[in-house]
Amino acid sequence: MKQHYHSRIKPYLLISPALLLAVLFSYRPFILTLINSLHTISLSGKHLSFIGLENYRRLFTNPSFQASLSNTLRFTLFFVPTNIIICLSAALLTNRSGKLATLNQIFFFLPMAVGLSSSMMILKMMFNPSIGIINRLFGLNVQWFNNRHAAMALLVIAGVGLDIGLDFLLFSAALRNVPTDLLEVAQIEGANGRQTFRYLQGPLISSTLLFVVVTNIKDAMLISSPVMILTEGGPFRSTQTLVYQMYLDGFRSGNYAMGSTIATVVFLLTFSVLLLLMRLERRRVYYQ
Amino acid sequence: MKRLIPIAATLFSLIVVFPIFYTISASFFPYADFTAIPARLLPSAPTLDNYARAFSESNLLLFLTNSLYSALVGTILRMAISIIGAYAFTFMEFRGKNILFILIVATMLLPPDALILENYSTIRALRLTDTYLGIISITLLAPTHLLMLRQYFKTVSREYREAAIIEGCSDTRFLATLLLPISKAVVITLAIHSFSTIFNDYLWPLLVTNRESMRTVQVGLTMLGFSENLDYGPQFAAITVLMTPILITFIALHNPIQDSVSTHFTGR
Incomplete structure (x- = not known):
């Protein structure tokens, strides 16, 4: 029984470093970047307010x-x-x-x-x-x-x-x-x-x-x-x-x-x- | 017309290789040779002063050590992560296998350079700025390696592993004594690729290192303080030190390199 449990969890253990890195350094920053682009952000990195596509409008007229x-x-x-x-x-x-x-x-x-x-x-x-x-x-x-x-x-x-x-x-x-x-x-x-x-x-x-x-x-x-x-x-x-x-x-x-x-x-x-x-x-x- | 081809090819290739030739030659220039008219291509009286100054008046050796260390540790970790991941994706069955594989490989679509703002704040929040782990962090996942290793492992029959496991061989032993030895060529190629990628990285190490003592050589090379003062000799010497081992490797291995490009990229 223990053997069976072990072999079921093992593949996940082996892929976990790759998966963790993919989430931590690719998907999470990607999503945060998208969210940030819709907000005004303070110098310390806090979201001040949601402004929709205002950043894009500002950007394209800059x-x-x-x-x-x-x-x-x-x-x-x-x-x-x-x-x-x-x-x-x-x-x-x-x-x-x-x-x-x-x-x-x-x-x-x-x-x-x-x-x-x-x-x-x-x-x-x-x-x-x-x-x-x-x-x-x-x-x-x-x-x-x-x-x-x-x-x-x-x-x-x-x-x-x-x-x-x-x-x-x-x-x-x-x-x-x-x-x-x-x-x-x-x-x-x-x-x-x-x-x-x-x-x-x-x-x-x-x-x-x-x-x-x-x-x-x-x-x-x-x-x-x-x-x-x-x-x-x-x-x-x-x-x-x-x-x-x-x-x-x-x-x-x-x-x-x-x-x-x-x-x-x-x-x-x-x-x-x-x-x-x-x-x-x-x-x-x-x-x- | 036919006879012109070798001549054209030779002239053309000399232009392409000229900057490398000039860098090596100029690293032996005495100071006056840089302003001589007509311009000099070879040193008037070859000198080693530039090399002595490159090492004594800058932290080149320290930067080089930082780079070699992070590239070495980074390569080992990156290969280990790719190998065990590819192993699980090739030889094991588990729920969500395909979707998880796609999830990892699809990170190739997200260009790292566009992710640096957020990745920098992650590294800062983890207090990893000015550490080796910070320098190698974002390079540890190599989806292309995972993909190629899985492709290669697939050529090994799954029955082999099952037979080995039934005979009481552990996954670790199977990997170490059978799978890796037969995949030696591809593992070495990928490791060399990893090493040079991490060693040559510029933008990320620039961001995550502030202390001069942690600077990598690619970043340090642009801040040695020589070229800004139009003191080109030591700068060319530093570049020559950095590129010569790689140049020699490339010339010595030109056949295997051409073959490996041919198989990896065109898939034939």
Whole structure:
């Protein structure tokens, strides 16, 4: 009898740490964030009064938030295509065997070995307008941190630097899985590189492409740490993103309700991207 | 046209790897090399001064210890939680099994960065700010690990376990002597992934540590005080110290890394 009782309780004991953590650090904060966004909150974190969607109205008429939202969307719009084109061409160019190709492949995924704050510090020093290597090497005089376009471009470069390692590996793996006999047939039939990609490799790597695009969009909309280290949102808020503003409002200015409201907007944005992924996944065609 | 591909690939890959190359090279620059015109790519007279200063004029070693310690403890706990959870979800029957599994895995949909405000107040209420447990707290649950381990454990027939249990083998012994040895490859891959995730985390450790003595290296690296004064040598040296072991590991393991990405993400 004791044995029986023991075996019934055991599975729950084994999953309890995971379950406890899921509730404590995911569901509870998620629900509290939603509730907070509907209240005014004192500096000590007490709910003062229920105000419905007033925080959202205030948020969407707030120029700082409008800037964050538009910067985040602009960053996503610039970053995702740039990153996909760079990573995919890197994978296509090194989709060969041989020592040189292997060396090139190692170079392409090596940035993955550099942690986020290291790579941001490297960029910050390399792009320093006065003594950084980039301006001096190319004889430029670009004010990378004082010009809004340059700062946004720098953030895109930073984003690509952070993602290229993994995304390159994903594309390479997908390309290597294209059956070689099909490629040989294409070659015998006289297909050129572009045709081979369009009619053969492209369709066969479409599921990887979809996965990378969607995770890129999700990551781009959540970008904050690179902003924090590299540009601090400047110049003139031109690189201030949603999660960065959430951090500023919630931790720096103690505007807890606003921070929670931005967090809720971020949840909604990421949910819609994930829903889009699931819809597309269902329609996804397997060619193999 | 065909012959241009290797050349283009090489040029392109050199651009991508340039920041890493420059960081290592600049860590040996004497001070004057940073302002030399034309710009230098290699040190005029290589020096180790920057390394000496990086360690003596900052708390780099302390930050590094904090990071290694929290990543190590975090990885062990995270793997243990994932393994026992995946074990129960694979080999045991219990009421609510599916819904509980979905509940745990669905946390993947909630981006941690958007939860930091509330998680910070939880950690503060639990008085865990400036503690190692606080630093690793939100990373302890890894739904992707749980999912992958369950997927892997499923390839082991349930009859094995039932036979083992009937023979008087405990769950613990079955796990330790049979299941884990045959899952070694996937467990090691996930552990390496966990270690680098916790080690490289930036935003959360920044929030939960206020005392300098508890700072992790990713946070500390941005506050060493060198780059702010345009004193780049020691800063590049500190970054080189931090990234070199990982670079070597990546170069040495490039084949298994490429294979594991290929199997984990494309599922083939």
